[in-house]
Amino acid sequence: MNLIIITGQLGAGKTTILNNIVNTLPNIKTSIIINEFAVIGVDKESISQKVEEVNAGCVCCSKGEELIDKINELSSKSKLILLETTGLASLGQLMKVVSTTKAKIVNVILVVDAYSYKHSKGFSQITKQQITSATTIIINKTDLVEKKVVDEIKKKLEGKEVIIARKGKVNYKQISKKHDVKVKNETSFMEKLIPELKLDKESKHIQKAQIKSISYTTKNKISKFKLENFMYRLPKEINRAKGIIIDDKTYKFNYSSGLFFIEENLKPRKEGLIILIGKMSRFQKLKLIAKLDELTGEKTTVLDKIKSFFE
């Protein structure tokens, strides 16, 4: 069974691209796994096929065991697995994890956000690391930048297989070439001694990045205009938000790189979900929950506050 990894920074367009790939798949039995950093995931709402979820952590470390079980479980019914990871995944570590399963990695796709590249004037450290492990790089959101920005990114990726995408439009054929993906499988002396270290030590990359998330649910109606206002007032460290709200209809919203989008969600829902992701201390998390309470008219209980403080 073949497996394709799709990774890239928060909000780069991974799920949008994944859905376009899913919609152009030939007749191959395919399973989709999405790994989201937040406790409750929302990406599956955007995919036209059934999605298996691994949430509340990163599949390259704390959620490695769960991913291994999921892949092995799917191997009897699928010929291909498409795996979307969180943007924080350490690709080297993730590839090691997948190499212990029945799946063979045939492509490691990195989605690069041209708009965010332009505004942060270059690649982040983590993107630079991911570029070295990726076998295909998709330069996405090229509809939001000038040609010279795309040319500059292309130049930095010389020697790599590159696909240029607008609005996440990529089809299966473009990414179907099988690559000889090499997995470095060295195990350190300490890992041999204490096997648990192998998965756990890398979760430090999340702690180091200080990235946390809030998954906030509400049955209350929220005005989409108030929500938009709320997003534009978020502290700059909260650079990603997404979810579903119920106003006059059910809406799906996305906030990334300072841009807010909201559209009708085709599947109606009884409960809204707001996910905030970014660098935040535990106390900032509580402050944001209080702000969400103000926005939604909910009153988060002390117990729930304590729970999210330690999450």
Ligand SMILES: Nc1nc2c(ncn2[C@@H]2O[C@H](COP(=O)(O)OP(=O)(O)OP(=O)(O)O)[C@@H](O)[C@H]2O)c(=O)[nH]1
């Ligand atoms: N203009 C433009 N918007 C895009 C493009 N690709 C994705 N988007 C929008 O960017 C937002 C985030 O897209 P997603 O596909 O959810 O990004 P993601 O990488 O899966 O996000 P996470 O899983 O949260 O890291 C959504 O509002 C998309 O509609 C693109 O090429 N151009």
Ligand SMILES: [Mg+2]
């Ligand atoms: Mg996604």
